[in-house]
Each structure stands twice: as C-alpha cells, then as structure tokens.
Amino acid sequence: MEPEERLMSKARKVIPGVDPKLLIKDAAKLLPNPARRLFLRGATSLGAITLLTGCDIVDEESAAKALLTISRFNDRVQALLFNPDKLAPTYPESAITRPFPFNGYYPEEDAPEVDGETYMLEVGGLVENKKPWTLEELYALPQEKQITRHVCVEGWSAIGSWTGTPLRDFLKRVGADLTAKYVWFQCAEGYSNTIDMPTALHPQTQMTFRFDNEILPRKYGFPMKIRIPTKLGFKNPKYVIGMHVLNQDLGGYWEDRGYNWFSGI
C-alpha cells in the first residue's frame, strides 16, 4: 500500500457510535454540489497528526465539516474587513512583471480560444437591460488603466497592467439591482466565480479588455477578464462570456473545491 493510501484508510476509521454515512450526509448539506462533496473526502486528512501519534485525533469528515464552517465564518469576517473605498496599491510601469505568468488549472495550450467576431457577453439576472453585448460595443465603453498586484492563492504575486471599464459603471448602465447580493461570472471553458456586490462596486473592479496596453491576449483571458485587485487571482475570471446579478450564491470552480469563498486580500 502506498503511504498516502495507508494514511487515508487510517483516517477512515470513525468514532464509535457515530454513523459515518450520517456524518457525510451532514457535511454534504453544507455543500451545494457534488464537487464540494468530492472535496470533503480528501481535503483535510491530518497527515502529520496521524503520522506522529499513530492514531486519529479527529474524524476526517467532521474535521472537514468544522473547517468549512470556520471558512464560512472567515467569509463574514472578510466582508466586514472589506473597505469599499480602500484602493489596492498601484505601481509604475517599470514595476510590471515581465513576462507576466500564465495561470490556470490547465496548460496554456488548452486555454479557450474565443472568436471575437461572434463573441456576445450575456447579461442576466436582476438587470433591466438583458441585451447581449458585442465586443465592439464593449470596447466603446469608457476605459481606465490600472497597474496592480495580482496575488495568487499559492502565494506568488505578479504586477500587471490592465485596461477596461469599471464594472460598477457597467452594472449601472445595464440597470442592475445594486442591492442584490452577488454577481456570477461564467467563462468560456466552464470556469465560474461568484463575487459579493460590495466588491463588484469597488472602484478598481474592472471589465478588462487590454493587458499591458495591448488587446487582451488569449493566455490572459481574451476577450474579457474581470480584474479584481482586492481578491485573490482565482477570483479574477478570464474568458468571461456571462454575467448575472443574483441573490443566490452559485459558487465557483475553486470555491467549490475548498478555497475560501470570499478570498479578499
């Protein structure tokens, strides 16, 4: 048996008198979809504790459930810490990281190729005007440039230059219900993100069309990325094809795999 496997099977042992199926069911209730349930199975195994003590201090499923509850508490703390007027630090052109790293859950050659000619941004949910937007129409919107730090959940960071239209201006333009709780983004490759409305309305949250003064290249999310310098990198969706204003949290690719939902920085 592989060491990892051995640890896992050890961790499967449960507290006497506790039905493991019920525990999983309880934990799954906290999690809206199968991806999260899948995550629960292996997420939090106490490798080191099991190894050092030779026994299981904490049942794996209940540990995962407790950790996800704390993660949700951390969402609320971060929402309170979030200052809607506090700007992310900006940098001079000379500080831009070159080459700016490509990052995704797939290799660069598998990045989606979106046809700018036929591209339509779908706008839905709690908005007055649900007319889809062509790239030409989007490019005609007033644009601003920001040079800010992209911070990855892995720890590394890189400074980039992004140009586009403030998301809050666009939301106002389409008559979005700004009292709604969330904005949900859909991406061409099936990636998705849900963000909180206060962050969507932050002055630096941007619908990005250009990187380093050039049309956004494929590797950085052509034709449109949502740049959010107050959130971790994975909360900055690329290849965005749909935007929905909602009162329901539809989660997101990494959020459903155990990364903290708010992920503010």
Add this chain to the structure above:
Amino acid sequence: MSSEIADAKPTDLPKVSSGSAVVIHPRWVRITHWINVIAMFVMITSGWRIYNASPLFAFTFPPAITIGDALDGLPGALLWHFAAMWLLAVNGATYVALGILTGRFRRKLLPIRPMDVIRDLSAALTGKLSHDDLSVYNAVQRLLYAGVIAAGVVAVASGVSIWKPVQFQEVAAVFGGYDAARFVHFFAMATIVGFLLIHITLAILVPKSLRAMILGR
C-alpha cells in the same frame, strides 16, 4: 535584590500552596501554553504545505509532515491555517496581555544583559548551568523566551500582511510590501521552529520543567 522584591506587587509573589511547594507557572500560563502547542502545531505544519505551493527557496517540506490533503494539498492546508489562526491570535493575545498586566514578563524575562547571556550560555555549553530553581530564568532562557514571543508577534503581523495586503497595506508596508512579508513570515516560522528544537530538547533533559508546565510546580 531587595529592590526587586520592593518592585513586585503582592500578587506577583510566588504563591505557596497547601503542599507548601512554590507555584512556578500559574494556571493561565499553563493553559495558554498548551493551547499554543496545538495552535502552533497546526499553523506550522499547514504553513509548510502552503509554502510548498510556491516555495521561496530551493526546497519543499515533505508532505508527510504537513497537514491538509486533497489535490495539491493547498485547499485543505489553507482551511487548517485560517482556522488555527483564530486559536493562535486569541490565545496569543490573552497570553501577552496577561504577561504584561500581571508583571510576569517584566519579572521573569527582564533584564536581559548581554554579559549575562554570554556567561550563562558558556556555562550551559560546558554543562555547568544549574536548573535547581525553576522559578528563576537564566539569561539564556530570558533571551530565548523573549525572542520567541517577539517572533510570534512578527509571525502574526507578517501573516496579516500576506492575508490582507490591500485592506492592511499599511502593515504590509512595514515589512516592505507583500512579497517581502512572505520572507519575513517564513523566517519568523524558522525562528519559532529553531526555538522549539531547543525548548523541547531541554524539556526532555530536565523533566521537572515539563512537570512544572503541567502541574504548576
């Protein structure tokens, strides 16, 4: 000597219990110490797993001595780290506040004189340093205990800078920004781990010190 006694408030004087043995570590010290053991264990081992996702140096930590599995281990490790941070912060703040308010830090850790440290260190290395009176820290102990408390404070402040480099950008700026704060955070951890190696070794070599931290005397 007499001035030290004069400085001490009545509550600071060693308590004599019914068994007439002197209480070396009051209950709050023992409770916060053992809670800190749990918090530090989780923070350090999950932190190593987080480090592995984007190493600062040309090495990574063996996954077997880290916590948090699934995928590359990062989501689980982050969940542990950002859960245990509350335990570390609340317990650490309680310890530091009580350490200052009760006068324990001042009484036990100060003064730290370089000459005393050199004297006691050479005595320790030649096996001549006595541990007969556990209630008085020698100069090396004072330096190490004060140092590890400082390292803990730096670890928390640099951690806050990495967690919230926008909301707490003023704190991050103290460390030279986000990227520099990651290195500071790493070295604070390394300082704490270095302390622990000495601390645990000595606790094993002088078992009555371990007893004092459990039973108080």
